[in-house]
Amino acid sequence: MINIEPIKAFNDNYIWLLTTNEGSIVIDPGEATKTIKYLKENSLNLEGILITHHHFDHTGGIEDMLKFKSVDVYGPVNNISRINKQLKDGDLFSLIGIDFKIIEIPGHTLDHIAFFSNNNGKPILFCGDTIFSSGCGRVFEGTFEQMHESVLKLKSLPVNTKIYAGHEYTQSNLQFAMEVEPLNQKLISRYNDVQNLLNKGIPTLPTTLELELEVNPFLRCQTSEVQKSVVKKFNTSNHEDEIFKALRQWKDNY
Numbered sequence: 001m002i003n004i005e006p007i008k009a010f011n012d013n014y015i016w017l018l019t020t021n022e023g024s025i026v027i028d029p030g031e032a033t034k035t036i037k038y039l040k041e042n043s044l045n046l047e048g049i050l051i052t053h054h055h056f057d058h059t060g061g062i063e064d065m066l067k068f069k070s071v072d073v074y075g076p077v078n079n080i081s082r083i084n085k086q087l088k089d090g091d092l093f094s095l096i097g098i099d100f101k102i103i104e105i106p107g108h109t110l111d112h113i114a115f116f117s118n119n120n121g122k123p124i125l126f127c128g129d130t131i132f133s134s135g136c137g138r139v140f141e142g143t144f145e146q147m148h149e150s151v152l153k154l155k156s157l158p159v160n161t162k163i164y165a166g167h168e169y170t171q172s173n174l175q176f177a178m179e180v181e182p183l184n185q186k187l188i189s190r191y192n193d194v195q196n197l198l199n200k201g202i203p204t205l206p207t208t209l210e211l212e213l214e215v216n217p218f219l220r221c222q223t224s225e226v227q228k229s230v231v232k233k234f235n236t237s238n239h240e241d242e243i244f245k246a247l248r249q250w251k252d253n254y
């Protein structure tokens with residue numbers, strides 16, 4: 001059994017805390033104070049830190065976490081010197097009884113990786129700033145083609161995969177998605193669900209791949225609904241790469 005809790009940081013970041021009977025690990029500790037407080041209050045034993053990409057809001061707490069307890073830091077090959085377990089595509093490792101597989105997903109940053117676990121048929125994915133609920137990350141370092149390819153890699157995971165993203169962007173993402181697909185009824189019902197959750201202060205994550213296939217325009221570039229909408233606005237071809245790029249640029253300026 002894995003217990004997975006979000007620790008809210010900054011405006012809208014989630015630091016994910018995973019606990020089994022073998023201990024706890026944190027994913028993307030952008031800050032340490034709240035994370036350490038949570039560990040202490042719940043008498044949890046930190047056994048490792050996992051990093052998806054180098055951005056400060058995902059890594060800024062590493063130093064202080066290591067002062068609290070010296071543990072291994074797993075992450076991509078980048079300039080974060082505290083990462084002592086550097087990981088590449090296809091790498092496998094096990095921590096607190098969870099078997100992880102690394103998926104390289106460049107685009108948002110060039111070093112970006114995701115942590116996937118099949119978790120005995122209840123798959124879980126930690127994908128940082130690559131897929132959000134109803135959205136995807138901005139393309140800062142890679143190309144649009146790279147980002148699209150990375151999104152497609154994640155899209156090929158089992159549909160029951162629970163997706164733990166790095167930010168609570170769901171509501172604003174859904175507003176954009178409804179602009180792209182005004183007739184998508186699933187979007188409207190997800191929007192209502194999300195408003196109810198947020199009103200109660202409950203995170204809208206994790207989401208599932210099954211739901212994202214219905215409500216995330218960046219995972220729907222092959223559908224005629226998204227294609228028609230993008231082609232109408234930008235006069236692009238309906239090549240999936242071009243649809244993805246135009247959609248991402250549309251969102252950037254939304």
Ligand SMILES: [Zn+2]
Pocket residue numbers: 053055108129
């Ligand atoms: Zn980022």
